[in-house]
Amino acid sequence: MKPQTSPASVSAEELRACAPPSPFAELWRDFTRNKGALFGLSLVGAFVFLAVFADWIAPYSPIEQFRDAVLTPPSWEEGGTSQFLLGTDPVGRDMLSRLIHGTRLSLAIGLISVSLSLSIGILLGLIAAFSGHKVETAIMRLMDVLLALPSLLLAVAVIAILGPGLANAMYAIAIVRLPGFVRLTRATAIGELSKDYVMASRIAGAGTLRLMFNTVLPNCLAPLIVQATLGFSTAILDAAALGFLGLGAQPPTPEWGSMLSGALEFIERAWWVVSLPGVAILLAVLAFNLMGDGLRDALDPKLKR
Amino acid sequence: MISYILRRLSVVIPTFLGITVLVFSLIHMIPGDPVEAMSGERGMEPERYARLMAQYGLDRPLPLQYADYISRAARGDLGRSIVTQEPVLREFLDRFPATVELSLCAIAFAICLGIPAGMIAALKRNTPVDYGVMGVSLAGYSMPIFWWALLLILFFSVSLGWTPVSGRIDIEFDPARVTGLMLVDTLLSGEEGAFLSAVSHLILPMVALGTIPLATLARMTRSSMLEVLGEDYVRAARARGLSPLRVVAKHALRNALIPVVTVVGLQVGTLLAGAILTETIFSWPGIGKWMVEAIHRRDYPVVQGGILLSATLVIFVNLIVDVLYGVINPRIRHTR
Numbered sequence: 070m071k072p073q074t075s076p077a078s079v080s081a082e083e084l085r086a087c088a089p090p091s092p093f094a095e096l097w098r099d100f101t102r103n104k105g106a107l108f109g110l111s112l113v114g115a116f117v118f119l120a121v122f123a124d125w126i127a128p129y130s131p132i133e134q135f136r137d138a139v140l141t142p143p144s145w146e147e148g149g150t151s152q153f154l155l156g157t158d159p160v161g162r163d164m165l166s167r168l169i170h171g172t173r174l175s176l177a178i179g180l181i182s183v184s185l186s187l188s189i190g191i192l193l194g195l196i197a198a199f200s201g202h203k204v205e206t207a208i209m210r211l212m213d214v215l216l217a218l219p220s221l222l223l224a225v226a227v228i229a230i231l232g233p234g235l236a237n238a239m240y241a242i243a244i245v246r247l248p249g250f251v252r253l254t255r256a257t258a259i260g261e262l263s264k265d266y267v268m269a270s271r272i273a274g275a276g277t278l279r280l281m282f283n284t285v286l287p288n289c290l291a292p293l294i295v296q297a298t299l300g301f302s303t304a305i306l307d308a309a310a311l312g313f314l315g316l317g318a319q320p321p322t323p324e325w326g327s328m329l330s331g332a333l334e335f336i337e338r339a340w341w342v343v344s345l346p347g348v349a350i351l352l353a354v355l356a357f358n359l360m361g362d363g364l365r366d367a368l369d370p371k372l373k374r
Numbered sequence: 375m376i377s378y379i380l381r382r383l384s385v386v387i388p389t390f391l392g393i394t395v396l397v398f399s400l401i402h403m404i405p406g407d408p409v410e411a412m413s414g415e416r417g418m419e420p421e422r423y424a425r426l427m428a429q430y431g432l433d434r435p436l437p438l439q440y441a442d443y444i445s446r447a448a449r450g451d452l453g454r455s456i457v458t459q460e461p462v463l464r465e466f467l468d469r470f471p472a473t474v475e476l477s478l479c480a481i482a483f484a485i486c487l488g489i490p491a492g493m494i495a496a497l498k499r500n501t502p503v504d505y506g507v508m509g510v511s512l513a514g515y516s517m518p519i520f521w522w523a524l525l526l527i528l529f530f531s532v533s534l535g536w537t538p539v540s541g542r543i544d545i546e547f548d549p550a551r552v553t554g555l556m557l558v559d560t561l562l563s564g565e566e567g568a569f570l571s572a573v574s575h576l577i578l579p580m581v582a583l584g585t586i587p588l589a590t591l592a593r594m595t596r597s598s599m600l601e602v603l604g605e606d607y608v609r610a611a612r613a614r615g616l617s618p619l620r621v622v623a624k625h626a627l628r629n630a631l632i633p634v635v636t637v638v639g640l641q642v643g644t645l646l647a648g649a650i651l652t653e654t655i656f657s658w659p660g661i662g663k664w665m666v667e668a669i670h671r672r673d674y675p676v677v678q679g680g681i682l683l684s685a686t687l688v689i690f691v692n693l694i695v696d697v698l699y700g701v702i703n704p705r706i707r708h709t710r
Contacts, residue, residue, distance in 0.1 A: 213385070214392035217692075218685050221647035222665075229669050229677045230403045306518055310651055313520045314666055329521060333655065336524065337532050344528070347521030354516040 099367035106363020112356035120173040127166035128154075131323040135161040140339050156341045159331070164341060167323035168349050174324050175353055178239055178308040179301040185243035187297050190250025195281045197251065198258035209255070212248035220245045224307055228316045235324070238317035242307050246300050253296055257289040291368040298364055302357035309350050325350045378700050386693050390686070397682045398443050401674050402436070452679035457671050462679035466661060471554025472542060473660035476652070477645040479576060480584035485638065488588040489631075492595025496630075497622065499600065507592060514589030520651040523582035527655075530578060537574050540657035544571045579656045583648045587641045594637045595630065602630040632703050639695030643688050 090098065101107050119126060135157060142149040143156040143164075155164040197208040215223060227241035261267060262285065270284045311317030312326025320327060328346040335342050409426045418426075427433045431442060446452075452462040495507040531539045538544070542556045549556070549563035557576070560568035602608060603626055611625045612618075649662035657663070661680060668676035 210388050210392060213389045214396060217389050217393060217689050218681065219643035219647035219688060221650055222681065222684055225650065225665065225669060226400065226677070226681050229674070230400060302516065306516075309518050310520060313518075313651070314654060316666075316669065326518070326520075329524065332524060333527070336528055340528060343524050344521075347518060347524065350518045350521060351513070351516055354518070355513065358512065358516050 096367050100363050103363045103366060105359045106366070109356045109359025109361075109363060112352060113360055116172050116176060116353055116356065119169050120176045123169050123173045127163075127169040129163040129166040131162065131167045131170040132321045133162060133166075135163070137161070140335070140342070142339070143341050146341075155345060156339070158328070158342055159335055159339070162321075162323075164345055167328060168325070168345060170323045171325045171328065171346070171349060172353075174235075174318065174322065175305045175308065175350075178235075178242070179304040179357075182239045182242040182246065182304045182308075183297050183300045185239070186246040186250055186300070187293065189243075190247050191254050191286065191293070193247075194251045194254025195258055195286065197255045198262060198285075199277060199281060205255075208251065212251050215244065216248045220303075221307060221310060224311060225314075225316065228311065233316045233319065235318040235322060238308055238311045241311070242304050245307065246304065249296060249300070250293070253292055254289060257292055258285050261285045261288050295361055295365040295368060298357060298361035302354040302361065305350065305357070306354050375700065379697055382693060382696050386689055390689055393682065393685045393689070394444060394447070395440070397678050397685075398440050400678055400681070404674070447682070452682070453675035455668075455673055455676045457668075457673045457676075462675050463683075465664065465676065466679060466683055468554075469659055469661045469664050472556070472658060473646075473649050473653070473662060475555045475557065476576070476579055476583060476658060476660060477642075477649060479580040480645060480648075481587055481638065481641060483580055483584035484587035484591050484641070488591030489595050489634065492592040493599055493622075493627065493630075495592070495596045496599035496603065504596075508596070511589040511592040514585045515593070517585060517589075519582055519586060519648055520655055522585060523578070523652060523655045526578045526582055537578050542572065542575050542658065543568065544575075547571055579652050579658055582655070583645060583652045586644055586648060587638075590637060590641070590644075591634065595634050598633050599626065599630040602626045605629075632699075635702065636695055636699050639691060639698070642691045646684050646688065 089095075100110075135153075138150075138153065138157050139161040140159055141153050141157040141161075144151050144154050146156070149156060153163050153165070155168070157163055158167065193208055193212075197205045218226065223245050224238070224241040227244055228237055231237035231240065267280065267284055270280060275284060308317055308324070309326030309329075312324045312328075313330045315327070315330055318324035318327045325346040329343070332343045332346075409423060409430065409432065424433075431439055434442075450463050452466075454461055455465060458465070491507050491511070495504045498504050527539055530536050543549075543560070547560065547563075547565055547568040549559040549565060549568055552559050552562055556572040557569065560572045608621060608626050611621045616625075646662070649660055650666060651662070652658065653660045653662035654666050661684065665677060665680040665684075667673075668680065
């Protein structure tokens with residue numbers, strides 16, 4: 070006869086196994102169930118690795134010119150050498166090194182512009198949600214004005230004021246993304262404001278600032294995180310577009326978009342100059358889009374089974 | 375219905391006024407002032423500076439300048455280009471048809487491919503067909519369109535030699551300008567080969583500009599279709615023994631297209647933003663290329679006028695879409 074375990078003898082370990090997973094474990098489980106999201110996450114990881122260790126990984130400096138090796142094809146093409154794995158550009162700079170250093174720039178652009186618009190957006194959105202009629206209307210109307218301009222057009226307008234350049238491109242992108250964050254914060258905050266726990270906290274004597282940042286904001290974070298991740302991809306895309314138009318990063322900065330801006334001239338002679346930076350942009354944007362979609366599915370309780 | 379339109383207008387008008395303030399202040403936010411910017415690095419003597427400031431009315435108080443700007447803009451006077459000395463509105467109207475032609479063709483391309491693709495993906499849910507359509511659409515959605523345009527040129531113009539790289543028509547043709555739309559004008563001129571030349575110039579920019587709307591529409595149609603296919607009235611139609619084709623075409627598709635119509639309307643902004651890039655690459659003489667050139671030349675009246683007119687266009691089209699949406703979907707009229 071087998072010994073039967075009585076309820077009293079359940080070990081603490083077994084109990085822990087039965088306990089509901091922690092929120093992070095649950096998020097991770099839902100997130101990794103999505104193959105695309107996992108692929109996006111690993112791509113993002115790879116890009117971050119390249120960006121952090123660019124100085125060690127890249128074989129050459131991104132602005133060093135090898136004058137006797139101008140427009141060398143990639144190593145597997147006829148005429149290519151193993152010295153320049155992905156060939157060289159019209160002034161003899163190593164494509165691979167420029168692409169690797171470009172990763173650092175693109176991620177920095179994404180990080181800085183998204184953090185800027187996220188923090189200002191959260192602040193304005195919370196103020197709009199908590200303040201009375203007039204301030205709220207003023208903020209939201211201002212956001213409507215910004216939304217009425219197509220994204221790239223608004224960025225171009227901001228650049229027209231500030232002048233071309235990498236830093237100005239980041240500000241421009243931050244301004245373009247601002248209305249999205251303000252609207253999202255306000256909408257979710259208003260949804261939370263009517264709930265009992267906020268009322269309880271209010272009755273307990275919490276001040277407005279505490280209510281804003283300690284009580285309400287943590288409960289609005291899920292959609293904001295998703296929006297910020299997706300914002301990364303549009304920031305990278307818009308920065309590249311501005312660079313391409315000559316309004317963003319200026320030469321010789323190895324930014325992916327500006328690497329393409331003179332490329333049309335060489336389209337008949339050097340396909341690698343035209344195609345490789347675009348592959349990098351596409352992969353980075355795709356990675357953040359997949360990750361954002363995966364996060365949304367994992368964080369949205371409505372989609373959970 | 376009228377109260378619905380009025381309600382929409384009450385939101386649109388302040389937005390529009392906000393745009394005019396933004397565009398007006400654009401010229402005052404530039405470091406230095408416009409006259410200084412015009413004088414360049416050589417500088418200019420103080421009398422000429424004062425005269426120019428007075429000529430542009432820049433020495434008067436700001437509210438007065440704004441009132442002046444609005445009243446002139448209302449009469450269609452948006453100032454003159456610093457570079458060409460032509461009125462800004464005339465320059466805009468000269469180039470606008472080219473952008474309209476390109477955008478209309480691009481959105482038609484997106485609709486013709488995107489809606490059927492989204493429909494098929496929804497009907498074949500979780501099959502390789504669905505994954506294929508959604509994968510391609512995700513790639514299209516993430517595509518930097520200026521690079522996509524370069525790839526199209528690389529493949530179709532350089533490798534295959536099928537299409538020209540830039541412009542709207544070969545130089546040997548010079549159709550009389552009637553509508554400003556090259557496809558229509560070449561047909562009217564009756565010149566042999568002119569229409570085909572215009573078409574061959576249009577195809578690549580159309581595909582480049584239409585790709586993002588195409589991807590958006592395919593995704594939108596698929597999710598909208600999936601939602602509708604789960605509704606009771608679709609099950610009821612199936613239960614009545616209607617053929618699958620009839621269920622999809624008569625019952626599901628009509629309702630699934632309601633949100634898609636709005637999305638088509640909202641693409642105007644995407645198209646205008648995309649036109650900036652597409653026109654620059656293909657040397658398409660439209661307003662996108664015009665504005666990028668103006669920024670590089672620091673031609674501020676053109677930048678100002680271009681932004682005001684594009685924003686007006688977007689607001690106007692969105693208003694029409696909102697009203698149309700109210701017409702096809704009566705429920706929306708009664709919610710706030």
